Every structure is written in structure tokens, then in C-alpha cells.
Amino acid sequence: xxxxxRYPAQPVYTKQSIETIQSSLQPVATEHSEQSQNVVIxxxxxxxxxxxxxxxxxxxxxxxxKKETRRFLRDRKVxxxxxxxxxxxxxxxxxxxxxxxDGVNAWQRxxxxxxxxxxxxxxxxxxxxxxxxxKMKAIHRMLGDAIAAQMPRNELLYxxxxxxxxxxxxxxxxxxxxxxxCLAHVDIVxxxxxxxxxxxxxLPLPKEVIQQQLDTRKIRFTGKPYGTLSDTCPLGSxxxxxxxxxxxxxxxxxxxxxxxxxxxxxxxxxxxxLRDIPQFEDAIVLLCFDNIAVAGLTWKATDxxxxxxxxxxxxxxxxxxDLCAPAYSRGEPLxxxxxxxxxxxxxxxxASGALRKIEKxxxxxxxxxxxxxxxxPLFHLQIWSAxxxxxxxxxxxxxxxxxxxxLLETALDTIAPFVPDTVLERHKLLFSPEGExxxxxxGRFVHNRY
Numbered sequence: 001x002x003x004x005x006r007y008p009a010q011p012v013y014t015k016q017s018i019e020t021i022q023s024s025l026q027p028v029a030t031e032h033s034e035q036s037q038n039v040v041i042x043x044x045x046x047x048x049x050x051x052x053x054x055x056x057x058x059x060x061x062x063x064x065x066k067k068e069t070r071r072f073l074r075d076r077k078v079x080x081x082x083x084x085x086x087x088x089x090x091x092x093x094x095x096x097x098x099x100x101x102d103g104v105n106a107w108q109r110x111x112x113x114x115x116x117x118x119x120x121x122x123x124x125x126x127x128x129x130x131x132x133x134x135k136m137k138a139i140h141r142m143l144g145d146a147i148a149a150q151m152p153r154n155e156l157l158y159x160x161x162x163x164x165x166x167x168x169x170x171x172x173x174x175x176x177x178x179x180x181x182c183l184a185h186v187d188i189v190x191x192x193x194x195x196x197x198x199x200x201x202x203l204p205l206p207k208e209v210i211q212q213q214l215d216t217r218k219i220r221f222t223g224k225p226y227g228t229l230s231d232t233c234p235l236g237s238x239x240x241x242x243x244x245x246x247x248x249x250x251x252x253x254x255x256x257x258x259x260x261x262x263x264x265x266x267x268x269x270x271x272x273x274l275r276d277i278p279q280f281e282d283a284i285v286l287l288c289f290d291n292i293a294v295a296g297l298t299w300k301a302t303d304x305x306x307x308x309x310x311x312x313x314x315x316x317x318x319x320x321x322d323l324c325a326p327a328y329s330r331g332e333p334l335x336x337x338x339x340x341x342x343x344x345x346x347x348x349x350x351a352s353g354a355l356r357k358i359e360k361x362x363x364x365x366x367x368x369x370x371x372x373x374x375x376x377p378l379f380h381l382q383i384w385s386a387x388x389x390x391x392x393x394x395x396x397x398x399x400x401x402x403x404x405x406x407l408l409e410t411a412l413d414t415i416a417p418f419v420p421d422t423v424l425e426r427h428k429l430l431f432s433p434e435g436e437x438x439x440x441x442x443g444r445f446v447h448n449r450y
Contacts, residue, residue: 037094041084047077048145052161055149061204069146070206073106073139082138103135106143109212109219110136116223116256128193130221130260137264139213143205144265147272150204157275158288159267168288169339169396172295173348175284180295181343182302183329185336188313189322191290192266195258199273199318214265221255273318280305292323293336302328339396340403348396350403358390358407366414380415380423384430384442387411391431399431 051072058065072078083101084092112133118126132140148161158168176183197215201207211218259266267289277287283296283305292309296302306326313321327334333342333349340349362383369379376382387407397404412427429435 037091040080040094041092044077044081044084047075048081051075051078052145052149055146058150060150060152065150065204066206069150069204072146073142073206073209076101078142079104079138082141083134085141086134086138100134100138104138106139106209106213107206112136113220113222114256114260116221127261128223128256130256130262132260132263136213140263140265143209143213144263144268146205147203147265147268151268151272152275154275156277156279156284156286157271158286160271161268165288165337166394166396168286168293169337169348172286172293172336172339173341173396175286175295176341176343177346180284180297181329182296182299183334183336183341184294184296184302184306184326185334186292186294186306186309186326187324188290188292189324191321192259192261192270193257194319194321195270195273196318197258200269203269203272214269216256216258216260223255274313274316278305278308278312280308285309288337291337294326299328299330338394345402347398347401349401350394350397354390354394355403355407358386359410361386361390362407362411362414375418377418380419380427381442383411383415384427387430388439388442399433404431 051068055065055068055072058068080097080101083097083104087097087100110133112135114133114136115131116128117131119129120126145161151157151160155171158164158171172183197217200210200214203210203214205214213219259269270290271287274287277285277292279285280301282298282301283294285305286293286295294302294305294309296305306323310323313319313323329341329343333340335341335351335353338351338354340351342349365379365382365386369376369382390407391399391404394404408428408430412424415427416424426435426438429438
């Protein structure tokens with residue numbers, strides 16, 4: 001009997017039964033009950049993973065894929081896994097988790113509104129960020145993975161499940177090392193809000209689910225009205241660079257439109273909508289979120305590809321979209337997705353902006369320690385924790401690459417006056433493969449202490 005039949009859509013837990021289960025799964029419970037909680041959690045995550053695999057195994061767009069997608073969205077264990085990922089933490093409150101899970105229904109709109117706020121952009125202007133209610137966010141997580149599972153095999157689409165930002169960085173570096181060294185990077189102007197909501201109904205999802213969960217024209221929002229916001233590309237458009245002046249100023253109404261930034265589904269949706277971006281024999285195009293990289297054999301090939309992409313996106317039924325002015329690697333390394341691509345290096349580097357952020361954070365930790373009347377003898381653990389979190393965000397960079405070595409040496413100078421030599425020796429292992437068990441121990445200790 002399959003999961004859908006075994007577990008009806010209606011909640012089967014009463015408040016009393018949930019409390020009974022929860023009381024047996026508290027951190028102070030017996031070893032057996034703690035193991036039971038872990039079994040519940042692991043089985044739900046396994047059901048989620050297997051559901052994604054079943055969808056991926058079906059021909060995209062066929063009846064079997066549709067059936068598996070509906071089954072996935074209704075499965076109680078899948079919904080439990082999505083909620084657990086949303087709640088997070090090592091010891092979730094199962095009473096709250098079960099209640100939240102039983103309210104997760106992709107075919108029903110959440111009563112709570114989506115909260116939005118403005119977040120400044122690095123190059124000026126603002127973007128609208130949406131904070132989804134917990135049940136809706138769990139649903140969007142499932143929707144995003146269901147879409148990614150049906151994505152046609154395309155090694156040039158990134159920013160989705162199984163092909164993330166770090167994979168895109170590795171792929172671009174492989175192109176550069178293989179002779180496609182004429183690199184350019186370009187962003188889609190104001191991409192997420194400009195997605196045509198009618199295009200969403202072409203997604204491989206039930207139409208009722210799209211209407212209830214994704215169509216921003218149907219969703220209730222709450223936020224601070226700000227009038228009409230104009231977004232312009234500060235460097236001018238790609239048309240300005242190659243063909244002359246072209247006005248790409250866009251005006252948006254109050255509140256979110258298009259795709260909601262902040263939704264776990266939006267990246268997969270965008271990749272699906274833009275999956276037919278053109279490719280070329282003499283230039284390779286990589287798409288990650290709304291960031292496009294082009295690696296050409298010649299600069300003429302790179303420019304030709306950029307113009308073809310601009311023309312394609314201007315006519316896209318999912319948009320239309322415009323491109324900002326491209327950044328090139330002519331005479332200097334290219335920065336893309338927080339990484340650095342230098343033709344003189346075989347490995348992927350880390351962009352200067354990311355380095356400035358971690359340096360600022362390390363300096364703040366050092367200053368707090370220096371100004372404290374009571375010195376923390378374990379303050380180096382804060383340094384290590386910050387370095388490891390930074391390293392986790394740049395897995396495409398080699399552990400012995402220039403930037404990570406620089407950070408390690410700088411941090412060594414910071415902690416050296418306060419720790420014994422044995423700690424300094426361990427510090428040198430922080431990023432190396434030999435330090436894996438050491439890093440896990442740091443993680444456990446820091447999680448409990450800070």
C-alpha cells in the first residue's frame with residue numbers, strides 16, 4: 001500500500017495523542033524514546049528524498065510525473081520533512097511540528113499574509129523580500145524540489161537542487177581552463193519581480209497549486225507602501241555598451257510582483273522558465289539564479305552570445321527581461337557569484353567583497369575580546385566558528401587556495417598571543433582534509449557554547 005493510501009489527508013492525531021508522543025520525546029527522555037524521535041525524523045527525510053527521486057525518474061510533463069508530484073505534495077511524511085527543515089534545530093518540538101504539518105496543504109492558501117520589506121541593493125535601489133508564513137514556506141520548499149526534479153538535464157543551469165552556486169563556479173572555472181577564457185558576467189535587471197505570472201501556469205505543477213501558492217496576483221501581502229519604485233541599472237544596459245542608448249528604467253507597483261524573493265521555490269521556478277536560454281558552439285552560457293556568465297573562445301564570440309541572450313530575454317514570454325551592462329575579464333580577473341576567476345590560476349578564487357566581509361567580522365571579534373574586562377580563554381573558538389562558516393559558503397575554493405591561506409595566517413596572528421602552541425597547530429588544520437574530525441568537534445562545542 002502506498003504512502004498516500006496509508007496516510008489520509010485529514011489529521012489523525014488528537015491533541016492528547018500528540019502530547020503523549022511529545023512527552024516521550026523530550027531531551028530528558030530515555031535512550032529508547034530519543035531514538036524513536038530520530039527514527040521519526042529520519043524516516044520523514046527519507047520519504048522526502050525518495051519522493052523527489054520518483055518524480056525525477058518519470059518523463060517530465062507526463063501523466064506519471066504529474067501523479068508522482070501530487071503524491072509527493074500530499075504525503076504526510078514528506079510534509080513532515082518539509083516542516084522539520086523549516087523549523088530547524090536539533091530537538092524540534094514535535095507537538096508544534098505535527099500541528100504545523102497537518103496544516104500544510106498545497107491546494108489551500110494560507111490564512112496568514114506574506115510579509116514583505118525592502119532590502120537595499122549593493123549598487124543602489126531596493127529589492128522586495130518576502131517573509132512567507134511557516135506553512136507556506138514548507139509548501140514552497142516542496143514545490144521547488146518538485147520542479148527541480150523535473151528539470152530537463154542541463155549542465156548549464158544552476159541555483160537549483162543538486163546544482164548550486166558552488167557548482168556553477170566550478171563549471172565556469174573548468175570552461176576558463178579549457179580555453180573558453182573570454183569571460184563576461186551580466187545580471188538580469190530586476191528579474192524576479194518582472195516575471196510574468198501567466199508564465200507560472202506552464203510549470204510542471206497542478207494548476208490549482210500554482211494559483212493558491214505562486215500567483216502573486218492572488219496572494220495576500222502586507223508591508224509598508226512606498227509609492228512607485230524605479231530600478232535602473234547603474235552601469236547602463238548591454239545595449240548601451242554595444243549598440244548605443246537604451247532606456248531600461250522599470251516601474252513597479254506597490255508590493256511584490258512576479259516571483260517572491262525569499263521563497264525556497266523561486267530559484268527553481270526561474271531556472272525552469274529560463275531553461276531554453278540559447279547556447280553556442282564558440283561560447284558557453286551558465287545561468288545561476290538571475291546571474292549569467294558567458295565563456296567564449298574569443299571576445300567576438302562572447303559579445304555575440306551576449307547580444308543573442310539579450311534579444312532572447314527581451315522576447316521571453318516569462319518576462320520580458322533586460323540585461324545590465326556586462327563585466328568582462330579583459331586584463332583582470334572576473335568576479336561572479338562571490339568567486340574570482342583568474343586566468344593565471346587553475347583554481348577558483350574568492351572575490352574581494354566576500355573577503356572584506358569576513359575580515360570585518362574577524363576584526364569585530366578581536367575588538368570585543370580586547371575591550372572585555374574578563375578575557376574569554378576560548379575566544380579563539382569564535383574565530384574558528386566564523387572562519388568555518390565562511391569556508392562553508394565557498395566550497396568551490398581549494399582548501400589551500402590563496403585567499404583561505406591568507407585568512408588562516410591572519411587569524412593565526414590574532415589568536416597566537418592567547419593560546420598554547422598545541423592550539424596553534426590545530427589551527428593550521430582548520431581547512432585541511434586532515435582536520436575533518438577536528439572541525440566536527442569545533443562545531444559541536446561552539447553550538448553548545450555560543
